[in-house]
Amino acid sequence: ETGVTQTPRHLVMGMTNKKSLKCEQHLGHNAMYWYKQSAKKPLELMFVYNFKEQTENNSVPSRFSPECPNSSHLFLHLHTLQPEDSALYLCASSQEGSGPGNTIYFGEGSWLTVV
Amino acid sequence: ILNVEQSPQSLHVQEGDSTNFTCSFPSSNFYALHWYRWETAKSPEALFVMTLNGDEKKKGRISATLNTKEGYSYLYIKGSQPEDSATYLCAFLFGSGNTGKLIFGQGTTLQVKP
Numbered sequence: 254e255t256g257v258t259q260t261p262r263h264l265v266m267g268m269t270n271k272k273s274l275k276c277e278q279h280l281g282h283n284a285m286y287w288y289k290q291s292a293k294k295p296l297e298l299m300f301v302y303n304f305k306e307q308t309e310n311n312s313v314p315s316r317f318s319p320e321c322p323n324s325s326h327l328f329l330h331l332h333t334l335q336p337e338d339s340a341l342y343l344c345a346s347s348q349e350g351s352g353p354g355n356t357i358y359f360g361e362g363s364w365l366t367v368v
Numbered sequence: 369i370l371n372v373e374q375s376p377q378s379l380h381v382q383e384g385d386s387t388n389f390t391c392s393f394p395s396s397n398f399y400a401l402h403w404y405r406w407e408t409a410k411s412p413e414a415l416f417v418m419t420l421n422g423d424e425k426k427k428g429r430i431s432a433t434l435n436t437k438e439g440y441s442y443l444y445i446k447g448s449q450p451e452d453s454a455t456y457l458c459a460f461l462f463g464s465g466n467t468g469k470l471i472f473g474q475g476t477t478l479q480v481k482p
Contacts, residue, residue, distance in 0.1 A: 257411065295372070296412075296457070296472040309469065343412070353400040353461055354419045357470070359411040 256280040259344050259360035266334065267368055274329040274363045276344030284349040285327040286357070287319060290341040302327060303349055334367045341365075370394055372460050374473035381448050382481050388444045389476040391458030395439035400461040402470060403432055403443055407454045415443075415456075448480045 257278045266272050278285060287299040301309035302321040316338075318330040327344055341364050347357040373392040381387050393401060400419045404412040416425040421436040429446045445452055455477045459470035 293474075295474045296459075296470075298469060298471075301469065354417050356402075356414040356417055358414070359404075361409070361411045 257344055257346055257358050257360035259342075259363050261363060262361065263364045263366075265366045265368060266331065268334060268336070270334075271330070271332040273331065274342055274344075274365070276327040276329075276360055278325055278327075278344075278346035278358070280346055280348075280358060282346040282348045282358070283324050284347050285321060285324070286345040286347075287327065287329055288343040288345060288359075290343060290362070292340070296343065300329075331365070334365075336367050339366045370460065370462055370471050372458060372471050372473040374456075374458055374476050376476060377474065378477040378479070380479045380481065383449060385448050385480075386444065386446045387448055387478065388442050389456055389478075391441045391443070391473055393439050393441070393458070393460040393471075395437060397462070398436045398439075398460075401434055401436075401441050402459040402461065403441070404457040404459065405454045406457055406475070412457060445478070448478070450480045450482050453478055453480045 260275045284303045286301050288296045289299050290296050298311050299313045300319045305321045316333050320328040341362045343362045344360040345357045347355050375390050400417055402417050403415040405415055406412040416432045418434040423434040425432050432443045434441045455475040457472055457475045459472045462469055
């Protein structure tokens with residue numbers, strides 16, 4: 254059982270659709286992240302939120318729009334995506350401020366297919 | 369460009385065999401090196417977070433070593449079991465402070481045959 258829950262687990266959307274991925278962490282952490290896993294590529298960091306403030310945008314196209322209403326919830330809003338955006342999107346959380354030795358905890362991911 | 373390399377890409381061993389994988393990372397501006405195990409349809413699970421040169425960590429049959437001066441870490445599995453079958457990821461922490469700014473390698477996929 255993971256302390257980071259992602260919904261939906263699978264999503265198929267057309268290129269003109271608008272959808273959202275949701276992440277909730279039950280670990281009391283103050284930082285949350287979106288990572289992307291494309292086929293045959295390493296996990297890539299997309300966005301970082303510390304204390305609800307976005308601190309990192311790793312050159313992600315604007316068709317991906319993150320939202321962090323509080324330290325426990327993170328959304329990824331999707332609109333006018335391309336087929337090459339089909340991937341596994343992983344949410345993660347950690348407790349920041351205690352040094353580099355902190356573990357980050359991942360959700361099980363949301364599989365996105367853009368048709 | 370920061371790059372994390374893992375080898376081999378995949379590995380097939382028999383139950384009971386011992387095995388090891390390599391993770392190579394930039395040796396400058398080192399903060400931490402993470403190892404994860406990722407089983408199919410599950411979330412990546414943290415195995416170790418290593419921060420000091422010469423660190424050795426152990427969890428059951430799995431252990432890891434760290435050499436920050438030369439930029440490599442080894443993960444060892446002693447007496448592999450079928451349940452060890454998974455993809456093993458290493459990740460290099462870049463930038464001070466923010467734990468989640470990890471650069472991942474592509475992983476080593478281990479298959480243990482009964």
